[in-house]
Amino acid sequence: MFVLIVSFAFILPFALGSDAPCHNIGGTCQDDHLHCSGSYTSGLCSGGTHRRCCSSHTGNTTLLFIRTIQVTNKICIRGICFFAIVAVDIGGCTGVKIYSRDSWGARRPKSFSTFHTPASLFFVHHTAGNECHDFNSCASTLRGIQNYHMDTRGWSDIGYSFLVGQDGNIYEGRGWHHVGAHTQGYNSRGFAASFMGNFMTHLPNAASLTAVKHLIACGIQKGFVSHSYHLYGHRDVGTTECPGDRLYHEIQSWPHYSHTHP
Numbered sequence: 481m482f483v484l485i486v487s488f489a490f491i492l493p494f495a496l497g498s499d500a501p502c503h504n505i506g507g508t509c510q511d512d513h514l515h516c517s518g519s520y521t522s523g524l525c526s527g528g529t530h531r532r533c534c535s536s537h538t539g540n541t542t543l544l545f546i547r548t549i550q551v552t553n554k555i556c557i558r559g560i561c562f563f564a565i566v567a568v569d570i571g572g573c574t575g576v577k578i579y580s581r582d583s584w585g586a587r588r589p590k591s592f593s594t595f596h597t598p599a600s601l602f603f604v605h606h607t608a609g610n611e612c613h614d615f616n617s618c619a620s621t622l623r624g625i626q627n628y629h630m631d632t633r634g635w636s637d638i639g640y641s642f643l644v645g646q647d648g649n650i651y652e653g654r655g656w657h658h659v660g661a662h663t664q665g666y667n668s669r670g671f672a673a674s675f676m677g678n679f680m681t682h683l684p685n686a687a688s689l690t691a692v693k694h695l696i697a698c699g700i701q702k703g704f705v706s707h708s709y710h711l712y713g714h715r716d717v718g719t720t721e722c723p724g725d726r727l728y729h730e731i732q733s734w735p736h737y738s739h740t741h742p
């Protein structure tokens with residue numbers, strides 16, 4: 481087993497419109513990676529970030545953060561294993577980095593429903609759990625949340641569409657393509673971003689607040705969120721303290737915040 485170190489210059493061809501990088505490692509490019517029988521890797525297929533390279537090998541995801549790239553899935557060909565290095569930012573939007581599910585070591589969902597975009601609603605939550613301030617601790621926190629949602633709550637996947645850390649980065653939960661489990665009664669009409677931490681008595685930092693604003697702008701730009709969307713806090717539509725007193729007060733000054741019940 482060895483680690484294949486590549487440079488940005490080597491990564492570049494992966495994004496230039498050919499599925500060859502995937503085929504070369506014995507994988508197939510699929511529109512929905514959830515049908516992969518083994519692991520999947522981002523950045524090896526042409527045509528957009530939703531197309532991912534499926535490998536028949538089921539391996540443990542290894543996380544090793546190197547600047548803005550990530551060493552993820554172990555891929556084995558005829559018994560020789562190496563690590564694929566892929567770009568992790570699935571967003572392609574300015575001002576925000578969105579770490580893909582495979583970046584943080586997400587489990588595959590037990591099932592999913594396709595979200596019919598554009599969404600007319602966007603909800604802000606907090607996790608009421610631990611804050612995280614760097615990639616590794618955020619990835620670990622995310623895996624814990626996903627385990628809790630799937631194993632304790634019995635859901636098919638982590639509930640939120642996206643999560644944001646105090647590292648100022650967005651993390652893909654169910655993403656733009658799948659219906660979430662975050663805001664009862666509204667899941668098929670809206671996406672949700674959840675701030676990791678408890679924001680009853682203090683605000684999330686500026687970097688994370690800005691990241692979520694950019695995430696929403698990204699969603700609009702890509703057609704996943706309606707231009708005329710309405711923004712809410714979780715407590716606007718449910719009996720909960722979420723997203724925390726301070727964060728709830730903050731989002732009421734954001735564009736598109738709505739005082740009208742959806």
Ligand SMILES: [Zn+2]
Nearest residue numbers: 605606714722
């Ligand atoms: Zn909530």
